[in-house]
Amino acid sequence: xxxxxxxxxxxxxxxxxxxxxxxxxxxxxxxxxxxxxxxxxxxxxxxxxxxxxxxxxxxxxxxxxxxxxxxxxxxxxxxxxxxxxxxxxxxxxxxxxxxxxxxxxxxxxxxxxxxxxxxxxxxxxxxxxxxxxxxxxxxxxxxxxxxxxxxxxxxxxxxxxxxxxxxxxxxxxxxxxxxxxxxxxxxxxxxxxxxxxxxxxxxxxxxxxxxxxxxxxxxxxxxxxxxxxxxxxxxxxxxxxxxxxxxxxxxxxxxxxxxxxxxxxxxxxxxxxxxxxxxxxxxxxxxxxxxxxxxxxxxxxxxxxxxxxxxxxxxxxxxxxxxxxxxxxxx
Numbered sequence: 001x002x003x004x005x006x007x008x009x010x011x012x013x014x015x016x017x018x019x020x021x022x023x024x025x026x027x028x029x030x031x032x033x034x035x036x037x038x039x040x041x042x043x044x045x046x047x048x049x050x051x052x053x054x055x056x057x058x059x060x061x062x063x064x065x066x067x068x069x070x071x072x073x074x075x076x077x078x079x080x081x082x083x084x085x086x087x088x089x090x091x092x093x094x095x096x097x098x099x100x101x102x103x104x105x106x107x108x109x110x111x112x113x114x115x116x117x118x119x120x121x122x123x124x125x126x127x128x129x130x131x132x133x134x135x136x137x138x139x140x141x142x143x144x145x146x147x148x149x150x151x152x153x154x155x156x157x158x159x160x161x162x163x164x165x166x167x168x169x170x171x172x173x174x175x176x177x178x179x180x181x182x183x184x185x186x187x188x189x190x191x192x193x194x195x196x197x198x199x200x201x202x203x204x205x206x207x208x209x210x211x212x213x214x215x216x217x218x219x220x221x222x223x224x225x226x227x228x229x230x231x232x233x234x235x236x237x238x239x240x241x242x243x244x245x246x247x248x249x250x251x252x253x254x255x256x257x258x259x260x261x262x263x264x265x266x267x268x269x270x271x272x273x274x275x276x277x278x279x280x281x282x283x284x285x286x287x288x289x290x291x292x293x294x295x296x297x298x299x300x301x302x303x304x305x306x307x308x309x310x311x312x313x314x315x316x317x318x319x320x321x322x323x324x325x326x327x328x329x330x331x
Contacts (some may be wrong), residue, residue: 004291011175011180013176014173016181018181019181019182019183033170035137038138038142039142039145041142041145042142042148045145046149046150062254064217064218065226068211069211070210072211074277076205076284077206077284079202080195081280084195139268174296179304179307199309200313202284203233203317204317204324223331225328228246229251229258232255232258232325233318233321234288235259235321236259239259240253240259262285266285266290270297270298274301280302283309290311290314290317295310295311
């Protein structure tokens with residue numbers, strides 16, 4: 001985590017030094033790197049026989065927990081967003097900028113997975129087709145990675161290498177550049193409402209409540225089981241290891257699938273979620289992944305000022321994963 005922070009800060013410094021340049025190519029690089037990361041994630045999933053074997057039998061269980069957890073987090077984050085907007089509404093309709101809602105909030109989302117709208121300064125509303133088109137490209141790269149892993153199409157073991165880690169660092173550096181090169185960003189961040197710091201709590205409450213309710217559709221599982229899975233907040237590598245150790249490989253596989261679904265859903269649906277439920281919901285669905293892998297798409301969907309909220313949100317949930325997963329596993 002410290003390395004990721006260092007890389008982002010390095011990117012911000014670089015972006016600040018190059019702020020007089022036109023850095024449109026950086027947004028295009030972010031798009032390509034996101035595609036590559038999704039391909040590598042698919043490659044890792046497809047090459048894991050445990051995950052592939054569990055797709056048919058455990059996939060339904062994972063999907064139900066995922067759907068209920070994400071629905072809960074969207075509901076809670078939407079309530080927080082409504083609370084912030086209600087207080088900061090301008091009564092006279094004079095168009096003054098709200099102290100709690102930065103300018104970017106008025107024109108979100110800025111672009112689909114490709115980020116072309118953000119790159120070009122286009123603030124027109126994102127159409128459903130634009131969002132789906134970017135999402136379909138992401139799905140295509142993930143599926144291609146799954147097939148390549150399933151049929152061992154590559155001559156080296158990606159899961160055993162650090163390639164995806166280095167690609168992630170490159171992505172974070174590019175994100176830092178886009179933040180550092182935006183000279184108006186600091187002022188918009190200062191105008192963010194302090195109540196947005198409650199977002200990790202709202203995400204956790206909504207996720208765990210949704211996971212607990214999913215037991216109504218999954219009779220063999222207890223609330224402790226489903227809440228342990230939901231408490232991964234998209235952090236599939238760590239949470240699945242903890243759960244497999246405490247509750248067995250079967251529930252560990254469910255946790256892996258459920259949290260991979262959450263990360264993929266964020267990458268695919270963040271623009272639409274931001275459009276329909278507000279920028280906080282786009283951050284909330286990402287869970288613990290919002291300070292690294294899903295940060296670029298959230299920044300493009302919700303607006304650059306929400307990058308700070310996204311990083312804080314991801315860090316808080318990331319630190320909570322080991323404690324919450326262990327707690328629910330021992331219930």
